[in-house]
Structures are given as C-alpha cells and as structure tokens.
Amino acid sequence: MLDSVLEIALKAKKSALYLAGESNQQIKNFALVKIAQELQNSAEEILAANFLDCQESEGKIPNSLFARLQLGENKLKEAIRGIYDLVELADPVGRIELHRELDEGLVLKRISTPVGLLGVIFEARPEALIQITALALKSSNGVILKAGKEASNTCQILVKLIKQALEETEIPPDLVQLLTTREEITSLLALDEYVDLIIPRGSNSFVRYVQENTRIPVLGHADGICHLYIDKDADQQKAINIAVDAKTQYPSGCNAIETLLVHQAIAQSLLPALADALGQKQVELRADERVRQIIKALPATNEDWHTEYSDLILAIKIVDSLSEAIEHINTYGSRHTEAIVSQNQEAISLFFSQVDAAGVFANCSTRFADGFRYGFGAEVGISTQKMPPRGPVGLDGLVTYKYQLVGNGHIVADYTGKQAKTFTHKTLPI
Amino acid sequence: MLDSVLEIALKAKKSALYLAGESNQQIKNFALVKIAQELQNSAEEILAANFLDCQESEGKIPNSLFARLQLGENKLKEAIRGIYDLVELADPVGRIELHRELDEGLVLKRISTPVGLLGVIFEARPEALIQITALALKSSNGVILKAGKEASNTCQILVKLIKQALEETEIPPDLVQLLTTREEITSLLALDEYVDLIIPRGSNSFVRYVQENTRIPVLGHADGICHLYIDKDADQQKAINIAVDAKTQYPSGCNAIETLLVHQAIAQSLLPALADALGQKQVELRADERVRQIIKALPATNEDWHTEYSDLILAIKIVDSLSEAIEHINTYGSRHTEAIVSQNQEAISLFFSQVDAAGVFANCSTRFADGFRYGFGAEVGISTQKMPPRGPVGLDGLVTYKYQLVGNGHIVADYTGKQAKTFTHKTLPI
Numbered sequence A, B: 001m002l003d004s005v006l007e008i009a010l011k012a013k014k015s016a017l018y019l020a021g022e023s024n025q026q027i028k029n030f031a032l033v034k035i036a037q038e039l040q041n042s043a044e045e046i047l048a049a050n051f052l053d054c055q056e057s058e059g060k061i062p063n064s065l066f067a068r069l070q071l072g073e074n075k076l077k078e079a080i081r082g083i084y085d086l087v088e089l090a091d092p093v094g095r096i097e098l099h100r101e102l103d104e105g106l107v108l109k110r111i112s113t114p115v116g117l118l119g120v121i122f123e124a125r126p127e128a129l130i131q132i133t134a135l136a137l138k139s140s141n142g143v144i145l146k147a148g149k150e151a152s153n154t155c156q157i158l159v160k161l162i163k164q165a166l167e168e169t170e171i172p173p174d175l176v177q178l179l180t181t182r183e184e185i186t187s188l189l190a191l192d193e194y195v196d197l198i199i200p201r202g203s204n205s206f207v208r209y210v211q212e213n214t215r216i217p218v219l220g221h222a223d224g225i226c227h228l229y230i231d232k233d234a235d236q237q238k239a240i241n242i243a244v245d246a247k248t249q250y251p252s253g254c255n256a257i258e259t260l261l262v263h264q265a266i267a268q269s270l271l272p273a274l275a276d277a278l279g280q281k282q283v284e285l286r287a288d289e290r291v292r293q294i295i296k297a298l299p300a301t302n303e304d305w306h307t308e309y310s311d312l313i314l315a316i317k318i319v320d321s322l323s324e325a326i327e328h329i330n331t332y333g334s335r336h337t338e339a340i341v342s343q344n345q346e347a348i349s350l351f352f353s354q355v356d357a358a359g360v361f362a363n364c365s366t367r368f369a370d371g372f373r374y375g376f377g378a379e380v381g382i383s384t385q386k387m388p389p390r391g392p393v394g395l396d397g398l399v400t401y402k403y404q405l406v407g408n409g410h411i412v413a414d415y416t417g418k419q420a421k422t423f424t425h426k427t428l429p430i
Helices: A003-020 A024-042 A043-057 A063-069 A073-089 A126-138 A149-167 A184-188 A204-212 A236-248 A264-282 A322-332 A345-353 B005-018 B024-040 B042-055 B065-067 B072-089 B128-136 B149-167 B183-189 B205-214 B236-246 B264-280 B322-332 B343-352
Strands: A097-104 A107-115 A117-122 A142-147 A178-179 A195-198 A226-230 A257-263 A284-285 A313-319 A336-341 A359-364 A381-383 A389-392 A399-412 B096-103 B106-114 B119-124 B144-149 B176-179 B195-198 B226-230 B257-265 B284-287 B313-319 B338-340 B359-364 B381-383 B390-391 B399-410
Touching: A003 A117, A003 A142, A003 A184, A003 B343, A024 A073, A024 A126, A024 A149, A024 B176, A043 A063, A043 A073, A063 A149, A073 A126, A097 A399, A097 B042, A107 B106, A117 A184, A126 A142, A126 A178, A142 A149, A142 A184, A142 A257, A142 B106, A142 B390, A149 A178, A178 A184, A178 A336, A195 A204, A226 A236, A226 A322, A226 B343, A236 A257, A236 A264, A236 A359, A257 A264, A257 A322, A284 B005, A313 A322, A313 B119, A313 B390, A322 A345, A322 B284, A345 B005, A345 B390, A345 B399, A381 B390, A389 B399, A399 B236, A399 B343, A399 B390, B005 B106, B005 B119, B005 B144, B005 B176, B005 B183, B024 B042, B024 B072, B024 B226, B042 B065, B042 B072, B042 B149, B072 B128, B096 B236, B096 B399, B106 B381, B119 B128, B119 B183, B128 B144, B144 B149, B144 B183, B149 B176, B176 B183, B195 B205, B226 B236, B236 B257, B236 B338, B236 B359, B257 B264, B257 B322, B264 B313, B313 B322, B322 B343, B322 B359, B338 B343, B343 B359
Parallel strands: A117 A142, A117 A195, A142 A178, A226 A257, A226 A336, A257 A313, A284 A313, A336 A359, A359 B399, A399 B359, B119 B144, B119 B195, B144 B176, B226 B257, B226 B338, B257 B313, B284 B313, B338 B359
Antiparallel strands: A097 A107, A107 A399, A381 A389, B096 B106, B106 B399, B381 B390
C-alpha cells in the first residue's frame, strides 16, 4: 500500500463527509459554474498540455485511442457545456423518497444521500475527467480519479484548474484527487474501508481484473455483448437501418451489437439486402449454416456467440422463433442492451419481459443506451449488474439512501406483549 | 457441484422467468391467499412436524435457538396473517419509475422488474420460511430456501404445502425450492450464472463465509454494531428509557445497541441513574476510565468497541463532543443503525448527515430498525451495504429495474454530425 494513496483517500473522504453535511444545492451549482469558467478561461493552457500528450503518444498507440486522447477546442467546449447542463438538473441528494408516520410522533423518512467516496479509473480521455468530476460534485461525492497515463499532462492541468476553482467556493478542493501512476491502482483497490464504489472503465480484461481484485463494490461492465433480433413481423427497411446503425455507427462502443438474430420466416427476403447494406460499411459477416445458404459469410463457431468484437464484424444466426431468440440472448448476452425489431406488440412485450438486460429496446438502435441520450446529463458508465444502479449511471446512480427515524422517546417494548400499541403506518406528504 | 442443486436452480429460474412475463398482480395475490389457506388448514400437520423437530433438538441447542425453532400456534397464525398483509401491499413489479420522450416517437421508460432467482439461507426458524417465500412470490422472484437443519421436518412440510397451494394457481410450484443438506450450500454459492442474489442470515461468521465464497451479489450484514449517543442536550429520562430498550428488549437482535456514548457534560448526572436502570435488567457494563470514575463497570478494552455482544453486555464511553461521537461511530459502527438522544435540532441534523449508516435515529430506540415496524409488511433481512437496497429489505428491495426504449426505426446516426437532430428529453406522465 502506498501511503500517499491512503492520505489522498482520507482527505477526499473527509471532504466528502463535510459536503454530505451541508444543504448545498446552491453551493454545488456555484462551484460547478466556477469550474466551467476556470476551464473556459484556461482553454489554451489545457489544449497545450493535451498537445504535449498527443505528441508523446503519436504513432505509439492505436488510432482509435489516439482519437480519444485528442481533446481539441470542440470537445473541450462540449465538456464545459456539459457542466452547465448538470447545473440545470435537480439536486439528487436530500430527496425524500419515503415519508411515513409509524406511530404518533414517530416519523420515518428515506432520504437520498451521497455514496461517499468514488474511485474512478478510466481511459486516456480527458473530457471524461471533466464529466466524472462534475457528476461526483453534483452528487456530493468525493472522487479519486485515475486516467490512462497517455493523458497525464492534460489530466494534471485539469485537476489543478478544478481545485483552483474550488478554492473560491465553500467546497474543499480536496474533494477531487488525481492518481498519476499505475501502481497506485493496486493501493486504491485495497482501500475498502474508505472508498465506497469503484467505477472502472476500459478494456474487458481490465474491468474483470478490478472486479476480481477488490472488496469494494464495483460498478460497470466487463462485456458489452448486445444483440439485435429481427422478428418475422419486422419492417424490413427499418430493420436494415437499425442493424447498420447499431453495428457501424461506433463499433467500439459497448452498446454496439455483436450478433444479429433473424427469424427464419423473414430470412430469405431480408438477408440479401441486409448483407448489401452492411457490406457497404465494410462489415465482415460470420454466420451459421442456414444463413450461409442465403448470403456469403464466414462460418461462425460457438466462440463467435460469446465474442465482443468491438469492430466491424457481425455474427448472424437464424432462429426459428422469438423464444429461441430470447434464449440465445439470455445465454450469450452480457445483460447490457438488447433490441427487437417487430411490428407485433405481443412479440415486443414478451421480449421486454423475458430478456434479462439493463436495456430492452424495440425498433431503435442499441446505440441509444447512453446517459446523455437518456437525458441524465452525462454518465460515469453503464452497469450490467442486476441490482441497482443498472444501465447508464448518471447522477441518480451516484446516490444511495438512508432511513431517518425521529421519535420522542419511543421504545419498542411498548409495541410488544399484551398491551402492545399498534403502528399507524400512515403515508405522509413528500 | 451437486447436480441436483443445478437442476433445482434451473427449474426455479425458469418459473421465475415465466412469472416475469405476466402482468399478474391478481394471480400473485390469489396464490398468496391459497398458500395462507393451505397453511391454515394444515396447521395441525405443521405443528406436529415442528414438535418432532423440537423433540430432536431439545437440550442439544442453546435455549435462544430452541425458542426460535419452536413454531407454536401463535407464531404460525402471525406468519399467516403476514401473508394477508402482503396481499394488501401494492405490486412492486411493473412500476414505471421514469417516463421520458427522448425525441418524437422515441420513448424511454424505467420499469421495476423482479431480481430473478433468490438464494436465501436462514436459521432454523420456520416462520421465516413462510415470510421469505411470500415476499419472493409477491415480488415475482424464484426462491431457493435453505433453513437450519434443526427445522428440517417443519420446513419440508411447509414447502410441500406451499407447492400444493401453487398447484391450484397459474404460478408454477417450481418457483419455490428447498435445499435440505448443508453440502448443498456450497453448490448454491457456485451458481452465479443462475442465482441473482444470495441473502444469508445467521451468525456473523457464516455471513462473512458466504460473502467470501461466492461471486453472486450478497445482501445482508455480518455485524450489527449499533450505538446510542446521549447528547449534552438530551432529555435524561428518555435517554435512559431508550438505552434500556435498545439494549435489553431483545439483546440478540442485530439492531440492539452494543456501545453507549455519553457526552461529558451530562455524564455526571446521567450515568448513575442509567447504570441503575441497566443493572435492574442484569446488563453487564464495560466502560472507559472516565466512566468508571462515576459508576461501577468492568474496564473496556479497544476490543470492546469492535464487538457485537448480542448479549446483556454494554460498552460505555464518554465523549467530549458530538463530533467525537460521530467519529467513533463511523470508525467502529457497522453501518446498521445509529441513534442520538438530544433536544437540539442542530445536533440531530449533524448526526443524521455525518453518520454513515443505513439508519440514523433520533430520540427513539434502535430496535425500530425492522421491515415490519417500517411498514414494509416483512423483511428478508437488513442490508448494511452502502449501495441500495440498504436497511431493512422488504418488497422494494427485491426488485430491480430495466430501461425500455421504444422507437419507430430511430437510429443514432441521425443525432450526430452537422445535421444532428436534438433530443427533446420531455418528461411524460407516469
């Protein structure tokens, strides 16, 4: 354990606890605006640091990573606009979720509260730092950030500016902490006494490593194996458009599809046009035998149904029924986002209730599974766990709750035995 | 892995999935009533089986366990009444929690859904089986039950009757499964592909064993180290009543207090009367030096602040301030339930916001932390984890949610680039 990481965690935790004690919607929004202004005013400095990062990595990392590393004026502007969007959203903390009189003078409230201290490990993607920090602050959580090392110059200047902005507010700058070395990740994962939630983003193997190496609850997903099922009652043109979008609009997105399931009754007429459309986008097709009798494709093996390609590759399989599609999805899917194309309401209903995933979609692209598109302002990640928070996690997923019970000397002994008082359990206005 | 456990899990999972697909508030309530009637009609048979269990265990297990094992006419009646209470509660499944237009014709809903398949491992306490099964059914979850072996005759007859009752309904009897041997627990914990949530109840060491030996999410708590803090502005008589109730009303309850913190300004006047009242209930006191200068008590060691006695023992410590009390609680507490006695609203507010626990109470006993007393109908357990479900877990804690998105051919490509359509993000009525 690196001492420095423990110290950092203690500072952030203390600041978070301080923030939890304030009724502070205005203080938090004021701080968000200050941060946005500071970043705006220092745009040149930020972009210069990013230019340095890019110079050091150019040619050394894959193009897709390099594109993420590059901040640029537009991405920075968008990230700053995202902060203002968060200012507009309601405070997720302090919401009364339940208000009940248990008996005269004994009143129960369930109130949303911050999670506490978040540990967020993310890719070399500078605007993610801005987004995550703003979400953490708006939800009154402390945050320890660790970004991919390629972005270290950019991230250091960003955190410096954020802390400078907080200096001018009532929020302790220690709320936001940055780790700079890979070794510190191990120390962070060991801090289960102080860190309340770890949010890892990045490669599947990295997320799995985190899940297996910490006792801290982990929010996120290792795999994004999403399916599109084209039902016999599908509108074929919509099906093709959606398939192309879900596969090619951003193939490395976790909400892109990996496998297409086609009902046998529609396969003959649909597949040739579909293969054409996907071919125009350079998608490599891998398919089962029945598909390959209709269109040209490489043979798919069992391995393919398990694979997140994150690339312009699509596995295709013919199914005999909606139930077979659902069973395939529940077997091979990663509970992320699953879609059906159908004009049949009953088929959609069955798909929605039987498919076990954070998102079930009908007649639209899986690529909509995203905190911004859902209207959450932004997201820290997408959770594929069964228990909440599930799906894209924005502000609402970064709070938990507490039960507050206020009495006037009430004791349980009075509610037991022969003379037991009874509870009123009366709902009170929220 | 015992094959039989896998088979049992597959059957229960299939039934749960079937139930997830039905709009079934009435079907579920009908089944609950059928179960209640079947148990009522077979009361003699149940009590005879329990008599057998008790005969076999008499003198072989501690009195407290034996008392829990004994069902008796009253406990059975109460458990059956509990089923009718659940019938009255709203269906926790299918609730629309968010309803939003993302764009014209593209509508997002967040809907509460069952968790899926629960594995509940509990003590030799027959009425718990009835309560847990009824909660699982009402929340549309499948359930695999494993009760303490001392109750095996009673549990077998109970499950037989419950399945008989379900035969007369549209709900597959396979939804409810009973494991009978201890070895099966290991197999159950390995079924992370099928079981969605494990709820262990019992000794701290057992719960910790479960937490460390499964990849399935675990809901519950190992320790119940609860504190009562008596503030300088406390009403002393109320403080004494609450302390006695919180310690002695049911000392083996997880919501009983283990440590009492007393503000120094009130210690001199409060402690003698408090010691008297606790002494009358045979409570053994262990205290720090400052307390022992005022009243008679054994010396407390650091170990005591960490200990859940589950017995008539209470540790007492004098603190110099509210903040010291909060820090002690956040250090040694198990995030279960923490209480303050004070007439000072500011002190209560600070305690409520700064103490990190599922329940924060003012001027009432910690013993109120209970699903039934909170008006949840019943509870499967109390969760001390930070993320939801937290605190007493009733119906609301046994559901999760799913995002449903319905479009009309919508693709993400239309919302990017120069001609990008914008999202409307319009809230729709629920």
